[in-house]
Amino acid sequence: MPLHLIKMSVGSTEIDDVRRWQASRLTSRGGQAVVPGFTRRMPRRRDEILDGGSIYWVFKGVVQARQRVLDLVESTDDEGLSYCRMIFDPTLVETEHHPHRPMQGWRYLKDADAPPDLTASVGGEALPPHLVRELRALGLM
Numbered sequence: 001m002p003l004h005l006i007k008m009s010v011g012s013t014e015i016d017d018v019r020r021w022q023a024s025r026l027t028s029r030g031g032q033a034v035v036p037g038f039t040r041r042m043p044r045r046r047d048e049i050l051d052g053g054s055i056y057w058v059f060k061g062v063v064q065a066r067q068r069v070l071d072l073v074e075s076t077d078d079e080g081l082s083y084c085r086m087i088f089d090p091t092l093v094e095t096e097h098h099p100h101r102p103m104q105g106w107r108y109l110k111d112a113d114a115p116p117d118l119t120a121s122v123g124g125e126a127l128p129p130h131l132v133r134e135l136r137a138l139g140l141m
Contacts, residue, residue: 002052003045004109005069008102009057015065018057019092026090034070037086039106042074055088056095056109063098063115067091094118 012018022035043049054066068089075085095115 001111002054003048004053004056004066004111004114005043005049005106006056006058006063006100006109007039007106008104009059012059014059015057015092015094018065022088022090022092029070029087032070033090035067035088035090037088038075039084039086041105042082042084043072043106043108045108046072054093054114055086055106056114057092058100061099061102063095063100065092065094066114066117067093 009018012021025035026033027036028034049069049072052068054068056063056066058064068091069086070089071085071087073085073087074082076082094117096118098115
C-alpha cells in the first residue's frame with residue numbers, strides 16, 4: 001500500500017495556477033515528461049512513497065488535486081545545504097474536495113485517508129470544480 005505526501009500549494013489559489021506554473025517547468029527525464037519540485041527535507045519513508053504514492057495539493061484549506069511522485073533525490077545546493085528534489089508526473093488529477101488545516105512543509109498521508117479521485121458516478125468523467133463547490137455547499141457531496 002503506497003504512502004502519500006500532503007502539501008500546501010504556496011503561491012497559487014487554484015489548480016489551474018499550478019498547471020500553468022508546472023507547464024513552464026516541464027522537462028524530460030529518461031524520455032519521460034516530468035515536473036521537478038523541491039522540499040527542504042528528504043522523507044524518511046521514501047521507499048513507501050515511491051511505491052505508487054502521490055503528493056496531494058491543498059488550495060485555500062481544501063485538498064483538491066494529486067500528482068504521482070516518481071522520484072525523491074537527495075541533493076545539495078551551491079551553498080552546501082541539502083534538500084530533496086521531487087520529481088512528479090506532469091498529470092494533475094483532481095480529487096474530491098476535503099478540508100485540511102494549514103501546515104508548514106509536507107506531511108505523510110496514509111492511503112486510507114487520501115481523498116478519492118474526482119469522477120462522476122455516471123460516465124466516469126470529472127465534474128467541473130465550480131459544480132463540486134456548489135454541491136458541497138449544498139451538502140449534496
